[in-house]
Amino acid sequence: MLALTRRLVVSAAFATAAALATSAQAEKKYDTGATDTEIKIGNIMPYSGPASSYGVIGLTEKAYFDMINDQGGINGRKIKFITYDDGYSPPKAIEQARKLVESDEVLLIFQSLGTPSNTAIQKYMNAKKVPQLFVATGATKWGDPKNFPWTMGWQPNYQSEGRIYGKYILEHYPDAKIAVFWQNDDAGKDQVKGLRDGLGDKADKMIIADKSYEVSDPSIDSQIVALRDSGADTFFSWAAPKGSAQAIRKVGEIGWKPRFFLANVSTSVAGVLRPAGFENAKGIISSAYLKDPTDPAWKDDPGIKAWRAFMDKYYPEGDKVNSNNVYGYAVAQTMVQVLKQCGDDLTRENIMKQAANLKDFSSEVMLPGIKINTSPDDFFPIEQMQLMKFDGEAWHLFGDVITGEVGHETTH
Structure with missing residues (x-):
């Protein structure tokens, strides 16, 4: 009986040791590109x-x-x-x-x-x-x-961002006449869809003009002039940094003074607003989810x-x-x-x-x-953002954090 007990203890010890060895191996799992170091x-x-x-x-x-x-x-x-x-x-x-x-x-x-x-x-x-x-x-x-x-x-995502602007315009400028400048790719199409979703059944009435551009286009002047000539009082620029800087400068040069909304991806003071000219960028509205180092609020x-x-x-x-x-x-x-x-x-x-x-x-x-x-x-x-306005020197946040959550039905 004693020998049997001793055998059971020994085999239990072996089982424990084997289990520990297996769990040690199980703890570390690697695919290509990962090692111990x-x-x-x-x-x-x-x-x-x-x-x-x-x-x-x-x-x-x-x-x-x-x-x-x-x-x-x-x-x-x-x-x-x-x-x-x-x-x-x-x-x-x-x-x-x-x-x-x-x-x-x-x-x-x-x-x-x-x-x-x-x-x-x-x-x-x-x-x-x-x-x-x-x-x-x-x-x-x-x-x-x-x-x-x-x-x-x-x-x-761009649809969330577009919805956030749409909600804001409906609430504050329900009679706005909107002109949209957008990048001719999935990004631009997504942004326009988000704006239309945010404006809901008023979208067709409120968006009176839109012009697209290619990222490789050397100039976007003709599109901006055409959008001004539409009689719009609200302008959306959904473009990469270079295109946005060109749009801001051109809007300033032709003396157009619309309510100006700018895509979040192009809000860099150094990369977009400075080359476009701070005087042209004053009053532009965009959205943020990150702290802006140029905003004195975060000093x-x-x-x-x-x-x-x-x-x-x-x-x-x-x-x-x-x-x-x-x-x-x-x-x-x-x-x-x-x-x-x-x-x-x-x-x-x-x-x-x-x-x-x-x-x-x-x-x-x-x-x-x-x-x-x-x-x-x-x-x-990330599905939340806050609106902000450029005062000619820095961005300043206003309003509450807004959710522009896109339902799963729009994600295919």
Whole structure:
């Protein structure tokens, strides 16, 4: 009997040891691009070409990951950030995505920029089952987990933004005559749809003119003159930074004084308003979800102070007036949060699982009251914004935080 008991104890001990060994192995799971010491992250940015002013976002993200690495990395692993230029060209984006996935063997692609470029690589990324995470574009198609479970947006989508402006105009200027200038791609179409949805059944009556442009167009003067000649008193510019700067300057040059609404992606004081001329930009309304370093309201804000300290140390050549550098910081923080939640399970599947399980996460450079929330059927991390007005020197927030949530029926 004693021998039997001893045998049972021994076999129990073996079973426990085996279970511990198995659980130790189970604790660490890796896909291509992750090891005990490293996490490889790929990125595609327009460092050249018509949208090159966005390139600073990639530089900020690299600087942020450098800071994280200096602090010991994430769960002891250093981030290797590999970023390539696609010149805002879809064929080049495909080439760079293939290089990152097949040659560099990254774990995921993070923050590839631009609606056309991300559209070009979306099917490839999903066929390869490699996360295309927190893409730097607000097109609504990035929130479609049913058809594209490996692709997720980050910033408020363009339809949400359009709805927010539509709600505001209906409430304050119900008799507005609206002219819309938009980029001829999915981004522009999404924004116009959002505005129309926000205006509801009054949209056809209120929008009296619209003109599109191509990102590669050298001049947009004829479109702006035609929109002024429509007799509109309210003007929407939904264009990339270069096109928006041209539109603001042209509206000023021809002496047109409409109520002017500007897309959130083009609100950079350094990249858009300064080249357009501050005198032309005065009074423009847009929307925000991040703190603006040019707004005196945030001068002593702890979050902006932390961001400034980061810029001083890790990206000293970066422009502290450029809100794109705040954007890069906030989205890199979100990526770090996802990697922290992954623990030692650095599989591509778990990356997407954790990205779809963010609960009330906020970066210290996001506006108070704006939180990131995701779920397996909600791939829109940020859906709230606040309106703001440019006074000729800085943006100033006004009104409450508004939700422009797009129902799941519009996400296919």
